[in-house]
Amino acid sequence: MALAVETFRFLLRIFAQDLLTDFSLFYSVLYVSMSDRSVFDVLQGLTSQDNSIGMIVQILWLAFFVLYMLYGQRLQVKIMLKEIEGSLYRLKIIRDRGREIAISTVKKMSKEDNDPTERVDRILEHVYISPVSLDPSGIIKRLEHLIDVRDFRFKDEVKLMVPNADETQINNLTNMLEAALALNQIYKTVRHFYLVGKKTSSFYIILQLQMILPQIMKESQAFASALTAFKTGQPIGDGIGPLIAARLMHRKKEYEITKDTVVSEVSIDGRTAYVLKAKGPGGNVGKPGEAIRRLLEEKEGKISRIIVIDAAQKLEGERPGEVVEGTGVAIGGPGVDKYKVEEVATKYKIPLNAILIKEGIEDVVSTMRKEIANSVDEVIKRINRIIHETTKEGDQIIIAGIGNTIGIAQ
Structure with missing residues (x-):
């Protein structure tokens, strides 16, 4: 019994000491707070600053959302036009290089002093017109006739530029001019849709052009490689x-x-x-x-x-x-x-x-x-x-x- 009483007194003394310590700590904090309000000011400042930042972020987000809704498509159009412009510039370089190869090859093979540039440029602008398909009866014969006429026309032009060329050289030069013609037509077609899209700011014209540009660039590179093969007479x-x-x-x-x-x-x-x-x-x-x-x-x-x-x-x-x-x-x-x-x-x-x-x-x-x-x-x-x-x-x-x-x- 005496042991239990002594134990209870010991625990009560410890609890009282802890309570006194906590009270002293609370009193000290309260005293500091009352005498110096810097802690409250800091907390209140942080809260006010957070509210201000949050308000600014919300305003900026709302402004961005409104601007995107009003001008987002225009921004996309500008970005796509810039990408197309870069590809168009590369196409122009490929086209010009093909033209230069054609002219230089004709000059090298021709023993005459006449400049073939004008005649080559005329060939590169040549247009093929398909036969009318409203009446399909006999369209194959008409199509074959037009293809033959076009082939004869190209070979006749080559013979006029290089009169001393043999049959093999004439065929190779004709193929080379057709490859240069294809590059010219590709460049002019892409340029047409680029300018139309830029002039009208049509999102769908520009989008479609951008989507097929990788395939167009691949075809253009193939025709550029063909120029070298036709120039040297290598198998393709x-x-x-x-x-x-x-x-x-x-x-x-x-x-x-x-x-x-x-x-x-x-x-x-x-x-x-x-x-x-x-x-x-x-x-x-x-x-x-x-x-x-x-x-x-x-x-x-x-x-x-x-x-x-x-x-x-x-x-x-x-x-x-x-x-x-x-x-x-x-x-x-x-x-x-x-x-x-x-x-x-x-x-x-x-x-x-x-x-x-x-x-x-x-x-x-x-x-x-x-x-x-x-x-x-x-x-x-x-x-x-x-x-x-x-x-x-x-x-x-x-x-x-x-x-x-x-x-x-x-």
């Missing part, structure tokens, strides 16, 4: 079809079946193959549609199969030089040759096989890449397999290598 990516045909007809006698298109008779696995390509080594695509039509008419439709080999646009993620097979007529361009082959193949009920070599848009008209050239063996292997599996000995087939045959002879 589009020439993979003629390259394969040239491999098949190597050391075989060929004859010209139609304008700028040659054919060789080749024996493959006991079958007779008529291999055709554009006449090289000058830059030329020939007339494969007319050549196939004439072959079928000569053989009275006794052809077991038609195999068409051409370059095809690859998708992103696909590797250049990848080989795929298909059904149909793999011929690009305006469609004249494709129409002729489809028409005559339908008339004689002849199966159509296509072998495609995948290429990017930058590969088609630039110097042929190693990956594309290495696909030749794979394509020939597939040709042999198709012939072995779908025809029998003694059959006749047509193999057409489609594309520009610059730098590729027979």
Whole structure:
């Protein structure tokens, strides 16, 4: 009992000491606060300062929101116009460089003192007008006629500038001028929409132009690379079809079946193959549609199969030089040759096989890449397999290598 009382007294003494200490501390703080109000002033100042900053931030945010709603689209238009202006400047440099290459090449090949600048500039401004499509009857013949006239016009202009050039040089110069013409048209088209968008401040015109500019720049770089290839006569990516045909007809006698298109008779696995390509080594695509039509008419439709080999646009993620097979007529361009082959193949009920070599848009008209050239063996292997599996000995087939045959002879 005595021990419990002593313990209680001890705890009470400690509690009293703690209470006294706390009271003394509170009294000291209160005394300082009453004698010197700097603590309250500081706290009140901080609170007032926070309120002022918050008010300023809210006002600024509201002002920014109002300005963005009123002028945000205009700001976006200004930014996009600046980006387009930079791309347009690069396009102008590419266009001017293409023009200079064309003029300097013509001057170098021509032995006359006449300045070809005026004639080259006139070619670069040349405009092609498509035939009327209101009445589709006979449009293919009209389209073919206009294409032929345009081709003759370009070659005649080249002959006037370089009268001593041979056929190969004329074809290469014609291709080079067409590449320079394409660069000029791309630049003028982009400039047109840029100026229209800038003049009208049309958000949607400028937005659409900005969206397709990366693709336009890629195409322009491809045509710029094509100028060098056409100048030096190097094979381009589009020439993979003629390259394969040239491999098949190597050391075989060929004859010209139609304008700028040659054919060789080749024996493959006991079958007779008529291999055709554009006449090289000058830059030329020939007339494969007319050549196939004439072959079928000569053989009275006794052809077991038609195999068409051409370059095809690859998708992103696909590797250049990848080989795929298909059904149909793999011929690009305006469609004249494709129409002729489809028409005559339908008339004689002849199966159509296509072998495609995948290429990017930058590969088609630039110097042929190693990956594309290495696909030749794979394509020939597939040709042999198709012939072995779908025809029998003694059959006749047509193999057409489609594309520009610059730098590729027979």
